[in-house]
Amino acid sequence: MNQFLGNPSEQYESLYVHVPFCAGKCEYCAFYSKGESTGEERRAFRHRLDAELREAQPRLQNLHTLFIGGGTPSVLAEPELTDLLGSLHRHAAWRPGAELTMECNPESLDADKIAAMAKFGINRASVGIQSFSDRLRQVLGRGGNLDRLPDWLACLKDHGIDNLGADLIYGIPGQTLADWEQDLELAFDLGIRHLSTYELTWDEGSKLARRGHLEPVCPDLAVFMWRLTAEVGGPRGFVRYEVSNLARPGFECRHNQGVWHGAPYLGCGPAACSFDGRERWSNPADLQKWLRRKPAEPDELSAEARAAEILAFGMRTLEGWNCDQFKQRTGFDLWHLRGSQLAALAEQGLIAIGDETVRPTEEGFLFADYIAEQLL
Amino acid sequence: MQPSQYIRNFAIIAHIDHGKSTLADRLLLQTKTVDTRKFQDQLLDSMDLERERGITIKSHPVRMFHRDPDGTEYQLNLIDTPGHVDFSYEVSRSLAACEGALLIIDAAQGVQAQTMANVNLALRQNLAIIPVINKIDLPAADVGTCLEQLEEILTIPAEEAILASAKEDIGIAEILAAIIARIPPPEHNPQGETQALVFDSVYNPYRGVIAYLRVFNGSLQPGMQVRLMNNSKVSEVKECGYFTPSMIPGEKLQAGEVGYLITALKDPNEIMIGDTLTDNSRPCPRPLPGFKQIQPMVFSGIYPVDGRDYENLKFSISKLQLNDAAFTAQAENSVALGAGFRCGFLGLLHMEIIQERLSREYDMDVILTYPSVVYHVYLKSGEMLKIDNPIHLPDASGIDHIEEPIIAGRIITPTDYLGAVMNLVLERRGECTGTHNVDHRHVMIAATIPLHEIIVEFYDKLKTITRGYGSLDYEPAGYRADDMVRLEMLVNGEPVDAFSSIVHRSHAASRGRMIAERLKEVIPQQMFQIALQAAVGGKVVARENIRALRKNVTAKCYGGDITRKRKLLEKQKEGKKKMKNIGSVEIPQEAFVAVLKAKDS
Ligand SMILES: Nc1nc2c(ncn2[C@@H]2O[C@H](COP(=O)(O)OP(=O)(O)OP(=O)(O)O)[C@@H](O)[C@H]2O)c(=O)[nH]1
Ligand code: SF4
Numbered sequence: 023m024n025q026f027l028g029n030p031s032e033q034y035e036s037l038y039v040h041v042p043f044c045a046g047k048c049e050y051c052a053f054y055s056k057g058e059s060t061g062e063e064r065r066a067f068r069h070r071l072d073a074e075l076r077e078a079q080p081r082l083q084n085l086h087t088l089f090i091g092g093g094t095p096s097v098l099a100e101p102e103l104t105d106l107l108g109s110l111h112r113h114a115a116w117r118p119g120a121e122l123t124m125e126c127n128p129e130s131l132d133a134d135k136i137a138a139m140a141k142f143g144i145n146r147a148s149v150g151i152q153s154f155s156d157r158l159r160q161v162l163g164r165g166g167n168l169d170r171l172p173d174w175l176a177c178l179k180d181h182g183i184d185n186l187g188a189d190l191i192y193g194i195p196g197q198t199l200a201d202w203e204q205d206l207e208l209a210f211d212l213g214i215r216h217l218s219t220y221e222l223t224w225d226e227g228s229k230l231a232r233r234g235h236l237e238p239v240c241p242d243l244a245v246f247m248w249r250l251t252a253e254v255g256g257p258r259g260f261v262r263y264e265v266s267n268l269a270r271p272g273f274e275c276r277h278n279q280g281v282w283h284g285a286p287y288l289g290c291g292p293a294a295c296s297f298d299g300r301e302r303w304s305n306p307a308d309l310q311k312w313l314r315r316k317p318a319e320p321d322e323l324s325a326e327a328r329a330a331e332i333l334a335f336g337m338r339t340l341e342g343w344n345c346d347q348f349k350q351r352t353g354f355d356l357w358h359l360r361g362s363q364l365a366a367l368a369e370q371g372l373i374a375i376g377d378e379t380v381r382p383t384e385e386g387f388l389f390a391d392y393i394a395e396q397l398l
Numbered sequence: 399m400q401p402s403q404y405i406r407n408f409a410i411i412a413h414i415d416h417g418k419s420t421l422a423d424r425l426l427l428q429t430k431t432v433d434t435r436k437f438q439d440q441l442l443d444s445m446d447l448e449r450e451r452g453i454t455i456k457s458h459p460v461r462m463f464h465r466d467p468d469g470t471e472y473q474l475n476l477i478d479t480p481g482h483v484d485f486s487y488e489v490s491r492s493l494a495a496c497e498g499a500l501l502i503i504d505a506a507q508g509v510q511a512q513t514m515a516n517v518n519l520a521l522r523q524n525l526a527i528i529p530v531i532n533k534i535d536l537p538a539a540d541v542g543t544c545l546e547q548l549e550e551i552l553t554i555p556a557e558e559a560i561l562a563s564a565k566e567d568i569g570i571a572e573i574l575a576a577i578i579a580r581i582p583p584p585e586h587n588p589q590g591e592t593q594a595l596v597f598d599s600v601y602n603p604y605r606g607v608i609a610y611l612r613v614f615n616g617s618l619q620p621g622m623q624v625r626l627m628n629n630s631k632v633s634e635v636k637e638c639g640y641f642t643p644s645m646i647p648g649e650k651l652q653a654g655e656v657g658y659l660i661t662a663l664k665d666p667n668e669i670m671i672g673d674t675l676t677d678n679s680r681p682c683p684r685p686l687p688g689f690k691q692i693q694p695m696v697f698s699g700i701y702p703v704d705g706r707d708y709e710n711l712k713f714s715i716s717k718l719q720l721n722d723a724a725f726t727a728q729a730e731n732s733v734a735l736g737a738g739f740r741c742g743f744l745g746l747l748h749m750e751i752i753q754e755r756l757s758r759e760y761d762m763d764v765i766l767t768y769p770s771v772v773y774h775v776y777l778k779s780g781e782m783l784k785i786d787n788p789i790h791l792p793d794a795s796g797i798d799h800i801e802e803p804i805i806a807g808r809i810i811t812p813t814d815y816l817g818a819v820m821n822l823v824l825e826r827r828g829e830c831t832g833t834h835n836v837d838h839r840h841v842m843i844a845a846t847i848p849l850h851e852i853i854v855e856f857y858d859k860l861k862t863i864t865r866g867y868g869s870l871d872y873e874p875a876g877y878r879a880d881d882m883v884r885l886e887m888l889v890n891g892e893p894v895d896a897f898s899s900i901v902h903r904s905h906a907a908s909r910g911r912m913i914a915e916r917l918k919e920v921i922p923q924q925m926f927q928i929a930l931q932a933a934v935g936g937k938v939v940a941r942e943n944i945r946a947l948r949k950n951v952t953a954k955c956y957g958g959d960i961t962r963k964r965k966l967l968e969k970q971k972e973g974k975k976k977m978k979n980i981g982s983v984e985i986p987q988e989a990f991v992a993v994l995k996a997k998d999s
Contacts, residue, residue: 038957040958219953220953220954221953223952223953223954241947241948241949245949248949265951265953265955266953266954266955278957281960282955289957289958293958294957295957295958295960295961297957302960302961304958304961321961331960334964334967335955335960338955387951388948388949388950388951389925389951390950390952391951391952392925392951394963394964394967395967395971398964398968398971
């Protein structure tokens with residue numbers, strides 16, 4: 023029935039590189055990263071990363087996207103960054119017009135690093151801001167300040183990296199609707215084309231969850247903030263194309279769109295996850311274990327369950343699924359696979375079913391987990 | 399062999415904690431029935447639970463031999479009995495096996511309600527009563543007041559009282575002397591047809607049913623064919639003997655004696671407390687008086703907290719029933735709670751004991767639904783139904799009226815709290831029928847109160863308003879009509895069976911509100927608003943709403959999150975499959991359990 027699911031000779035469409043270093047650890051962070059690191063650790067990381075890329079080299083020759091995330095890739099010193107980009111250059115190749123993103127923190131950027139990025143071909147930068155308010159940044163345990171932000175954005179643009187995105191966090195204890203509106207306006211005023219907004223979560227493993235001294239904002243306020251995001255962004259030409267992401271049309275993050283729609287991607291670095299079109303696996307979330315080549319953790323699933331999973335996660339996006347596209351991706355017929363569940367969700371007003379498409383409604387975005395649960 | 403004028407059969411009656419077991423231990427020591435070296439506190443309370451809670455649940459007979467100062471040896475049979483009102487039938491049977499009773503009064507506490515009840519039981523059996531004022535060693539001992547109470551409320555001459563301290567070994571010899579002097583020896587006819595009273599029984603997995611009995615006429619011996627008068631079962635006597643407190647097999651049980659008997663009968667229900675045992679070849683013409691089939695008075699559903707424990711629960715209940723004929727259980731199914739049992743108990747303490755034994759001895763985690771009494775429901779058709787389960791209460795339109803069981807209670811309290819106690823009685827739909835002075839500081843209130851009101855928190859309330867000094871005892875006093883209704887809890891219009899209850903109309907709204915509020919806290923929000931209603935006969939008397947969920951989404955979801963997130967959602971989905979669906983609301987069983995675990999629901 024499905025010819026596609028599981029074709030390991032396929033070229034990866036995307037490559038993700040996880041840089042597990044930061045300058046200090048934020049309160050809310052549950053990503054795998056080290057708040058402090060030594061030059062030796064960073065050297066060992068690049069060395070092992072080079073090997074990981076080399077091994078996958080044959081399948082990295084027609085990439086559509088690159089995403090260097092973390093952690094904070096921009097904390098690497100310029101020579102380290104140049105070295106890492108060199109590895110990528112040696113082992114991977116992108117098709118013309120590919121999207122090459124690197125996450126940056128305004129606190130750790132500098133002109134040299136930006137030059138190195140540009141030289142390699144990075145054409146999209148995602149800048150972690152989280153909040154413009156010093157008070158709220160403090161609650162987040164987010165060190166540093168945003169003084170140099172305008173300089174670096176200008177510098178990025180000067181180097182031709184003009185596809186800029188920003189990250190903001192809402193639902194911070196003590197944050198008002200007015201605070202959030204201000205953050206949104208300041209972010210849009212930066213001339214960005216993409217905005218990710220995350221509701222603050224008390225992720226297991228974060229300091230926030232461990233300390234347990236702060237309470238999440240009430241769900242009603244969180245929903246108001248979520249709605250406000252699109253209300254402020256709409257007049258500026260921004261469309262919410264995924265639960266937490268807005269972009270000017272044409273500037274959606276292609277890398278993540280691929281991830282949500284079941285595109286095969288390779289993740290390199292500790293804690294990075296991969297998907298070859300059939301199976302998923304995760305590298306150990308521990309620098310030392312990863313350096314020692316501890317095997318990745320597989321996530322095996324039947325073809326049908328995998329197809330359902332791909333269906334479920336695609337429904338986080340405004341685009342949802344086109345029937346042909348889904349069939350092409352998974353080999354399964356959408357209606358065959360989950361027809362009754364889709365009909366029930368449409369009945370509840372959470373998804374809209376068109377001739378060839380299924381996609382979430384605005385209400386559906388707010389119940390994306392429920393939709394996914396029904397479809398899995 | 400001792401002629402019966404050298405036998406004395408007696409019980410000890412006392413309010414809880416007045417020192418019954420301690421005194422019994424003293425008597426065992428003094429008569430050298432047990433060795434000081436092997437001495438273990440509260441020898442007669444053999445269940446762990448009995449020892450720990452200091453309550454006697456089963457009867458514990460023991461035979462002692464005592465030489466009086468003249469050198470005459472007497473056989474003293476002591477029957478330790480449960481003193482609690484729940485077990486008053488068992489107590490009455492134990493007392494029926496005796497000619498006398500030691501009445502213990504704590505010198506610091508004085509006469510309590512239970513003392514009164516037990517004295518009345520003993521007087522009804524025409525027992526000789528020996529009052530013992532115990533704990534005179536306590537600094538708070540007030541012997542004068544106790545003596546005043548004896549005369550005032552129990553009409554026992556103060557001169558008869560023996561002052562003692564079971565703990566300090568004071569007055570024990572005097573008590574033994576009084577037992578011999580004041581309690582009459584058993585009267586009987588050794589040549590008559592054999593007649594023995596079963597006053598308790600225990601089940602032993604190896605030996606079958608061990609009946610505790612008192613022989614009134616004739617004798618019993620191994621090999622004899624005996625007949626139970628109530629059900630005409632006949633069986634051979636395998637063994638008989640007496641307790642020291644361990645079982646000592648003997649050749650014979652004679653008229654006047656107390657002991658045990660083992661037959662071939664294996665089913666505890668075949669040997670009922672209060673039944674008469676006789677010689678099958680020469681049966682007595684009629685049974686001993688006083689036999690009653692014990693009827694549970696209080697009913698409640700028992701459910702395993704974890705549905706997978708159902709089979710275990712079934713097994714545990716059947717085990718407990720072997721030793722507790724009064725505990726009944728019938729399989730029933732609840733939409734909210736799954737498979738469980740509708741159980742009957744003698745009263746609240748009995749219910750608590752069963753619950754505790756299930757948890758302690760069988761490691762069962764159970765919940766109990768709101769208790770019910772047995773209602774007499776008179777239908778318009780003229781028919782009368784006995785209803786102990788709200789689910790079975792017929793529709794109001796077919797009911798002419800409902801009668802509920804009433805108790806006649808005695809409450810003894812320090813005079814200071816008289817007003818508060820009378821208010822409590824009124825609040826609980828009771829009626830005070832009289833007051834009597836117990837002494838210059840205490841008063842006894844006689845009241846009739848619906849049994850249902852007694853089993854829901856009355857006792858705790860009484861203790862609170864009297865700072866722990868109030869005591870209550872009661873006996874059934876028939877039935878009385880009142881405005882009883884079924885209160886139903888509805889989730890989106892559908893009743894939750896586990897929360898149905900029969901209550902007085904005037905209490906329906908407040909109880910309904912309380913449960914609705916608790917349910918509100920534990921039922922997870924859904925995609926739609928949930929109405930929680932309490933209704934009587936289709937009329938809503940209380941209401942709470944659970945607001946619809948505003949969102950169900952995690953903001954972040956990138957390449958690294960998919961596996962973890964999928965697994966989380968799968969787990970949630972699995973959990974929901976186990977949920978109960980009531981009014982299309984998915985509710986975890988734990989939610990119901992949490993509400994039931996809170997007192998009063
Ligand atoms: N000071 C003092 N304490 C005593 C005396 N007799 C008993 N006690 C204490 O009173 C408490 C209750 O004694 P028990 O013998 O367990 O009372 P009980 O009447 O058997 O209790 P139930 O089995 O519940 O009826 C125990 O802590 C005893 O140690 C006494 O003469 N003096
Ligand atoms: S939130 Fe980002 S910058 Fe902060 S510790 Fe986590 S990975 Fe590093």
